[in-house]
Amino acid sequence: MTAAKRDAYTPDTLLNVAVRVFNERGYDGTSMEHLSQAAGISKSSIYHHVAGKEELLRRAVSRALDALFAVLEEPGAVRGRAVERIEYVTRRTVEVLMAELPHVTLLLRVRGNTETERWAMERRREFDQRVADLLKAAAADGDLRADVDIRLATRLLFGMVNSLVEWYRPHPGGGQDDDQLAETVVRLAFDGLRTAPQGP
Amino acid sequence: MTAAKRDAYTPDTLLNVAVRVFNERGYDGTSMEHLSQAAGISKSSIYHHVAGKEELLRRAVSRALDALFAVLEEPGAVRGRAVERIEYVTRRTVEVLMAELPHVTLLLRVRGNTETERWAMERRREFDQRVADLLKAAAADGDLRADVDIRLATRLLFGMVNSLVEWYRPHPGGGQDDDQLAETVVRLAFDGLRTAPQGP
Structure with a gap:
């Protein structure tokens, strides 16, 4: 063997x-x-x-980062109203997390003790910033609630999305449940759990 | 010294x-x-x-668990429509996380290698189950979207709330920002980020 x-x-x-x-x-x-x-x-x-374990780390987190940044270049992420683009990016980010679970898990856990870890954290911040910019653009279009701080919303959105690495486990063959998961994240974050919006 | x-x-x-x-x-x-x-x-x-470090762990996670379970006994958690109660519990859970940040951080990180850790995880599951039951009751009242799986919604809600231990740092004196944080979590989770609900 x-x-x-x-x-x-x-x-x-x-x-x-x-x-x-x-x-x-x-x-x-x-x-x-x-x-x-x-x-x-x-x-x-x-x-x-x-060359060593740091090269393995760099290759692994690069795979996660490349997949995440590729989402930002897809047609759904660059065309249309900002609010549609941010919903698209949220859905695709969830899909990348599910498809590249071990690599994204590793990316989210790096601590910054080596040059490669610091580089990975910097790239992650860049990605978060691109998403925050999209949320800002959607807010400027009047498509997002005015009473929500965008920086805070960005953190909560990533908090929810990134929590997948703690509890999501792939189904053999993926399918229905995985589609539903990505869609549920988008619906919860953008439309909320309530059936009807409540006035202030 | x-x-x-x-x-x-x-x-x-x-x-x-x-x-x-x-x-x-x-x-x-x-x-x-x-x-x-x-x-x-x-x-x-x-x-x-x-008696040893396990006693310190038990005391620390008990403090977090007692504060979380106490929320479920507060008037706002036991009276009124289920959807109002779950919003109340979500807001108060965020407040407990902010007030007991180190203790809740520890609770969320226990791994189950000792009896105390397994007990803490079991109590955490009990709390999650109580929240899931409230969400189920709100869905049965017709107050939550029918197209969202409740088990999944519970995980995403906790994913968002628990992410606070990764990025929230207390402001000296608390105040405005902390109030806004708890309110933002509730608004995002229940009403969503969009200004107006979108049809399917």
Whole structure:
């Protein structure tokens, strides 16, 4: 089994193992020895693929960040009224979280102790800022409630969306439930849970 | 300074130090030696106050749990339409999170490795269930959107509320901003961010 594993090893397989171990033990708490044991290959075999654990972290969080930033370039995110675009971006962000769950989980947990972690946090802030800008544009169009502070709304929106990494577990084959989840997040955040709006 | 500290030491002071260290290092990663260093008193002095670190954990999470469960007994949580009661409980839960931030942070981070942690998680689930029951009652009254799954809505609501422990930092003296925060959570969750409800 170990021999077969070694033969079949690809950088992607190694990355998947590393992401799992980072999420279980924390990035700081993971040594090359832990990765070697979890992957079932020697440390020197790992060094054949990557320079070290920081490169694995960079690749993993890049995958999450690339997927998130790609959403912002999709037609639904760049055309139409700002409020439609922010709803689109919210829905697609939830979909990215579900599709790239281990990578986004890792991204949301980095603490800033290394250069790669600080870079990842900076990119995350950039993404949050782009979403905040969209919310501001929708507010300027008069499409968002005037009594809600946009910076606070941005944090609460991400708080709700990012909470998925704590409780969402993929269904085999995805499907109906996952579609409903993304739609529910959008409906809750933008239309609220109540059947009818209440006056102040 | 150390002498003065030792004389002035109370179980409450020790509890505050323990909560801070548990939140910084994680409960599993905290030893009695860490607590002794952070508190500036000897381990034997700590054992004079408590049986061990698990007792400190139990006291700390009990404080958070007692404050949360107390909300459910307040008049606003037991009288009136279910939708008004759930809005009240949401607002007060946010206020408890702000008032008891370190204790609730610790409660939300326990992992279930000890009996006390498993007990805390079980109590948290009980609280979540009470809130889910209120949401179900409001849905049965026809006051919540029929197209939103209640179990999912409960998770998203807690996701948004609990995200406060990640980014909320108290203002000296509290005041306006804190009031606005609790109100914004309620408005976002129940009325949504949009100015007017959108048809399907």
